[in-house]
Amino acid sequence: MAIVTCRQLGYRYRDEDSSRAFALHGVNLELEQGLFYAVLGSTGSGKSTLLQHFNGIYQPSEGEIQVLDVTFQAGQKKKGLKELRSRVGLVFQFPEQQLFEETVEKDLMFGPIQFGKSKEAAREAASKALAEVGLSRELLERSPFELSGGQIRKVAIATVLASEPELIVLDEPTATLDPVSRHELIELLQELRRKEGRTVVMVTHRLDEVFCAADRFVLMKEGTITFTGTRQELLESPERLAEAGIVEPQMMTLALEASRRTGLPVAEMPCELDDWAEWLMNHSGLASGQSGQPAHASDPDDDNRTALGQPAAHEPIAEEEQAGELRPAGTGEEG
Template sequence: MAITFNQVSYEYDANSMWSQAALQGVNLHLESGILAGVAGATGSGKSTLLQMFNGILKPTSGTVQVLDITLKGGEKAPKLHQLRKRVGLVFQFPEQQLFEDTVEKDLCFGPINFGYSLEEAKDRARRAMEQMGLDLSLLSRNPFQLSGGQMRKVAIASVLTMDPEILVLDEPTATLDPVSRAELIQLLHRLCREDGRTVIIVTHRMDELLPFANQWIVLHEGLTVFQGTVKALIEQADRMESYGITIPQSIRYWRSLSEKFGWSEEDPCLSAEAMSKRIAHLVNSEDV
C-alpha cells in the first residue's frame, strides 16, 4: 500500500477572503510499483494533487497516507525529511527550479541534503545524467546556459539522484521535442518496470502514456471522477468529454476496431506499433 488519499480537500489561501478550493474530497489508492497517469482539464487540481504526495502542500482536511507517513488535515505535520527522500517530485517547468551555478552542484544538492558524502553525490549525479541521456561534459556548465530541453532533463535528473521510491512528475514531456518525449516516457517506464519504483505522471498527452500506464486517475473540478485500469478507462471513455478531456486517438481507434471485430476481451493495443501488429495479424489470419 503506497499511497492512499481519504476525503482530501485543499484550499489555497485557506481562511481568507481569497480562499480557493483546489481539491474537494479526493479519494484514491495506488499500490506500489505501478505506473499511474493523472489526467484532467486545466484547473482540475492535478498540480495541487501532485504536491500533496510529498507534503509540499498539506491537506486542509482529510488524510493523505504516503508510504508509512500520514498527514492529517488540520494537524501539525511531522518532519517530512524522510518522506521527501523517498518521494521525488518534479514540478511543472522544472527548468525554473535550477539555482546553483553549475549543473553538477545542482544535481548534488538533493543527495547532500539527505546526508550522502560529496563523492557519493557526484557519483549519483553522473549516473542520473547518463540515465537522462545527457552528455557528462555538461556537468561543469552553468545551468542557465543550457537549452530549454537540456535544462528540463537536468532538472529531472536532479530528482533522480535522490533515488526515490516514488517518482511524481508534473507534465514532464511538455515543450520537449518528440524524440526526447518518447525517450523520457520509456525511461520512466523502465524505472517502474526494472527498479520497481512507483511512477506517477500528470499529462495532457494521454496518448503517449497510454501504452505504459497501468492505472489512470481522472480529475474534474477537484474531484477524482475516475480511477482504474486502462481497460476500465476505455469502457468509460465516453464520459471523458464531459470532464473537458478529448478522447485520446489511440483509444478511439482501438474502440472502433475492437467493436467491429469483437476484440473486447483482448488487452488493448494502444501504441502505433502494437496496433499495426494487431491489424497485420488480423489481415493475415483472415486471408483478405
C-alpha cells in the same frame, strides 16, 4: 502494497477568494508500489494540488493522506519532512526554471547534500542520476543554461532522481517539449519504473502520450477524482474522458471502432504500432485481399507483445489482479 493512501482528502487555499472554496474535495485514492500512474485533468482540476500533498508541501484541510510511513491529518501541521522528501521526489512544472547552480553537477548534488549525504556520496549520486536520464557525464561540468530544451528538462528531473526517491511525482514533465523529446521522456520514466521498481506518478493533459506507457489512469475534474483504473477499464468508459475534458487518443478511438466492426474485445488489441498494423491487416481482410502477402508471417514472436488489456510492463497476472482489488472505493462514481 499501498504507498500513498488518501481518505476523503480535501484542500482549501488559505486566504483565497471564496468563489472556489476547495481546490481538492473528497479525494479517495490508493497508489500501489511499483506502478506508473498517469493523472489527467484540465486546467484547474486540482491535479497539481493533489501532487503537492505527496511530500507534504500542502497538507490537508480535510480528511487525511498517508505517504509511506507518514500520515498527514487535517488540522495538524507537520514539520521536519526531510526524511519523507528524500523518499518522495517531486518535480514541479518547468523544472528547468528551478535550476540555480553554476554547473549541472552542483545542481544535482544539492538534494543529496541537503538530505545529509557527504560531498563524495553526493557526487556519486549526481553522476548516477545523470546516467539514469541517459545523458553523458560530460555535461556535469557545464552550466545548466547552455543545454538544449530536452537536455535541460532531463537534468532537472535528474536533480530529483539524485536522492533516489522511491516515489517520483512529476507535474506536466512533457509540457512544451517537442514530440520526439516527449516520447523519450516517457520511455525514461517507464525504464525507472520497470528496471528500478520505482513508483511513478505523472500529470499530463495528453492521454495519447501515456496511453500505452501507464499502468493506471486517474482522471480529475474540479477538485475530485472521477475515475481510477486500468487501461482496459478506461477503454470501457470513454465518456469519462469527455467529462474530464481529456481528448480521446486516436489509438483508443480506433480500438473502439475496430471492436465494433470485428466483434473482438479491445483487450486483445495491440499497443505497438507495428503490431497494430498487423492486427488490422489480419482482421480486416484488407491485407490478404489486396496485397497477397500473408501478414502474420512476419513476426512469430507473439508472446512478447503487449496488448491493450495488459499492464504496460509484462507483470504476472496474479499481481495485476491483486492490485485491482485494492482500487479506491470511489472509482468512477464521483463527479
